[in-house]
Amino acid sequence: MTTDDLLELLRRHLPEIRASLTAAQFSGFQDSVLRLRAAGDDARAVRGAVRQVRLALLPLPRGMELRRRLDQFRSGGTAPSAVLPDTDRLAELIRLLDSVDWPTLDPESAGIARAVRERLLTAPARGPEQLTGPAAEDPTGSGLIRLSDPERGDRYPEFQFDPDTGEPRPVVQRINRMLLSDQDPWGAADWWLGGNTWLRDAPAALVGRVPDARLTEAAAALIGDGGW
Template identity: 40%
Template sequence: MNEEGRGPSAEPLLALIGEHRESIRTALDEEQHALLLTRLSALAEAPPDDDMAVRRALQGVRLALRPLPFDHPVRDALDGVRLVAAPPGPEAVTEALALINLLAEPVPEPVPEPDPTPDPTPDAAFRDDRAPDPLLREPALSAAEATARCGGAPPPELIRLPDPPNGDRYPEFQFPAGGGTPHEVVLEVNRLLLADIDPRGAASWWLGGNSWLGGPPVSLLGRLPDHELVGAATALVEGE
C-alpha cells in the first residue's frame, strides 16, 4: 500500500509489461506500439508533485494497453491493476525508462499480406468482417455520415478510428439506432477516457469485457442508468 492507503502505484503494471514485453510488441501494431512508448515516456517525465499529471500519465499507459487481445496476460490483468494519483517512486521511473529502451528495440518486419478488395458500398454504417483489426470489424459510420448526424464537424471526444483503405470510421454505437446526434453519456465517458488522444483505448473499453459492470459497456447502453456507465469509466480513470 502507498502512504495514502489507496493501493499500489505504477510498479506492478510496469513489472507486468516488462515480463511480457516481447508478446506485447508482437500483439500491437506500429501505431499502437508507438503510442505505448509515448505513454511510458509521459509517465517517466511526469512531475512527482503534479498529482493530475501523474494520474493522466498512469491512465495513459493503461489505455495504451487496451488494444491487446483479451486473452493476453497483460490485457487480462488491467482491470485488477489499480492506478492511482500517488507519485511513482524512483523504481517506477527507472522501470519506465528501461521499458522504453526495451520496447523500442527493432523487431523483424512481418511479411505483408495482400490488401483485401475495397468494399464498393457507398458511405453507410457498415461492418468489414475481413478487417484484421477487431475494432474495425465493428459497425461504423463514415466521416460523411458522422458529420451529417452531428449537424457539423463531429466533436473531438467522439471516437474516430483511422482506416486507410476506407477512410475514418466512427463506431456506430455512439449514435442512437434510429438516427440523431451522439449519445450524451457516450460523449461524457469518452471525455473521461481521453478518446480525443486515444480513440482505440476508448473503443476497447466500450467493446471489451468489464468486471465493474459485468459485461461490455456497449451492451448496457440504454439498459443501465447513464450515471453507472460514467461511474465505471471514472473508476478506471481514478484506479478504484
C-alpha cells in the same frame, strides 16, 4: 499493486508490448513512462502519469496476460506514499525502452489484432455521409469513434447515436473522450462492444437502459480515474 509492481510488470512484458502496438502507439507508451519520471516526488503527478501509462496500453489485445493484469489494477488501492516509484527501477525501464528494437508485430499478435478489428467492423455502423451538424464537420473532435474499414472507408459505430434524433449521445461522447478514442478508436470501440464484468454486459447494449452515471463510472474504473 503499487507503482513499483506496475514497473516490474511492464519490464517483464516489454517484448509483448512492443509486438502488439504500432510504432505510434509504442511511442505514446514511451512518452507516458517518461512523464512518470518527470513527475518526480509529486504524488498527484505520479498518479496522473500512471493513468496515462494505462491509457497508452489500452490497444493491447484483451487476451494478453498483461492486459488482464492491468484491468485488475483498481483505483484507490494504493496509499499516496506508496505511489512514488523506485527511481532505479524506473530508470532501468526507460533504458530498456530506449535501447531495445523490438519487432513491430509478431504473427500471433497480428492475428489477434486482426480478429479484434474484424469483429468490431461487423457491428452496425454508419458512414460519414450519414453524419450531420458538428459531427459531420469534425467527427473525432465531436467525441465519436471512427473505425477505418479497408473496403467501406470510415465507419462510425451505431451505438453512438440516439435512435430517435440521430444525434450523438452525450454520454457516449463524454466516455469516448475519457478513453482517448481520437488516439485509439479500436481500443475504445472494444470497450463499448466487448463484454464488461463490471456492468455484466457490453456497455453499448446498456446505453439508454442504465443511468449514464453508471456507464461513466465503469469507464472511470477501467482507466483508474481518481487514483490509478
